[in-house]
Amino acid sequence: MSTLMLKTKSEDEFLKVMTFKNNNEHVFPTYQLDHVVDFDPKYKLEEEEYYRIIEFSDKNFCLDILKEDFSDTNFNSIQDFNDIKIDFIFWVKDKDYYFQRVTFKQVVNKKFLNLTSKKMVDEGPVLVIKEEADAYYDKENDILYFKNFNAIKGIFSEIEVLYKEATDSEVAAFFSKDFIEVAEGYTIDSVKVSNRKRISMIESVLNDLSEEDLKSILEYIREYNDLIYDSAVNKFKIKSEQDLKNLLYGIDQRYYTTIVGQEKRVANSVARI
Incomplete structure (x- = not known):
């Protein structure tokens, strides 16, 4: 079983979106971690590489929810997407956490043409899921993996300390x-x-x-x-x-x-x- 969660912007609250009973259902594809480098602001990744931050739970910018045992029963389910602004979503499967930052462009309120049924669909809002998660946290080994620092600083707000600007x-x-x-x-x-x-x-x-x-x-x-x-x-x-x-x-x-x-x-x- 796995769970899709979201964090709201205004209330700073975690809510349950849906639970997947079938482990074959995946929100995000698994990271292919064949080429990994420790995060260094001076280093630019090659296309196939990922940054990593080890002992992530010890860092000040680690989310508290990652330091606790996860159970979806501890969270309320979302009732109406129209009433909230989403900060980010994350999918939890066992001890794997996949994060995606959500921008206003990824929440769509428009009619869609279903190319399979050839019918117009008007069921917004629709949340666009990326091809790959912005970050992957391996809780068992306590390692965070990511590619784009700008994307994850919207999830782990205090992580900018690793890449700070001179005052x-x-x-x-x-x-x-x-x-x-x-x-x-x-x-x-x-x-x-x-x-x-x-x-x-x-x-x-x-x-x-x-x-x-x-x-x-x-x-x-x-x-x-x-x-x-x-x-x-x-x-x-x-x-x-x-x-x-x-x-x-x-x-x-x-x-x-x-x-x-x-x-x-x-x-x-x-x-x-």
């Missing part, structure tokens, strides 16, 4: 580094989400660098891009989002030269080997 004060602190000169017209307000995330991730790198290591990295950055560098004061001039991205990629040592052909390249995604 204005943190951006200001980065701009005050001895090796940076910010051009007039490019301000803290100019720094967009992507670079704020990169600044947040790069802080730990900078904190671990000795003065000699930092000097070596700054020389390395000059070798790989055309950032304006004032040798009189040993500062890179940052005048745009692209300049800032190039500098941050350099600090993270993402530039490299191929062994054959000596071609200079930049890695958009990195992972420890």
Whole structure:
């Protein structure tokens, strides 16, 4: 037996949608977990890969309902879909939980033509189920699997701590580094989400660098891009989002030269080997 559940937005309540008596009935297909990597904001998944977060129940952003033994008898059944706004749905089968975030585009109130019966159907609202769940939680092994971080942050609201953006004060602190000169017209307000995330991730790198290591990295950055560098004061001039991205990629040592052909390249995604 398995159960389809939903969480409401306004009341922050879990409700039972329906129970499946037949285990052959599936809301979502099973994840094919042949290629799995531990979540790292710096790493971009290949098409066949999934992120994972181990010991998920120990994390602050784990839902309380996942920490308890599930029984659908503990929840009220939904009475009228028209009266609620759905936050997300999840299907529970044994100790497997499959989650899908629900947006307004996935709840449809329109007439449909049933191509089998060739009759018009007017039974909305209709909830669109995705080809694959946004996240899969293996309760037995306490592991969360997913592909799209933006999709699951709407389910596990506090999970953004893993991929946080630098605040204005943190951006200001980065701009005050001895090796940076910010051009007039490019301000803290100019720094967009992507670079704020990169600044947040790069802080730990900078904190671990000795003065000699930092000097070596700054020389390395000059070798790989055309950032304006004032040798009189040993500062890179940052005048745009692209300049800032190039500098941050350099600090993270993402530039490299191929062994054959000596071609200079930049890695958009990195992972420890």
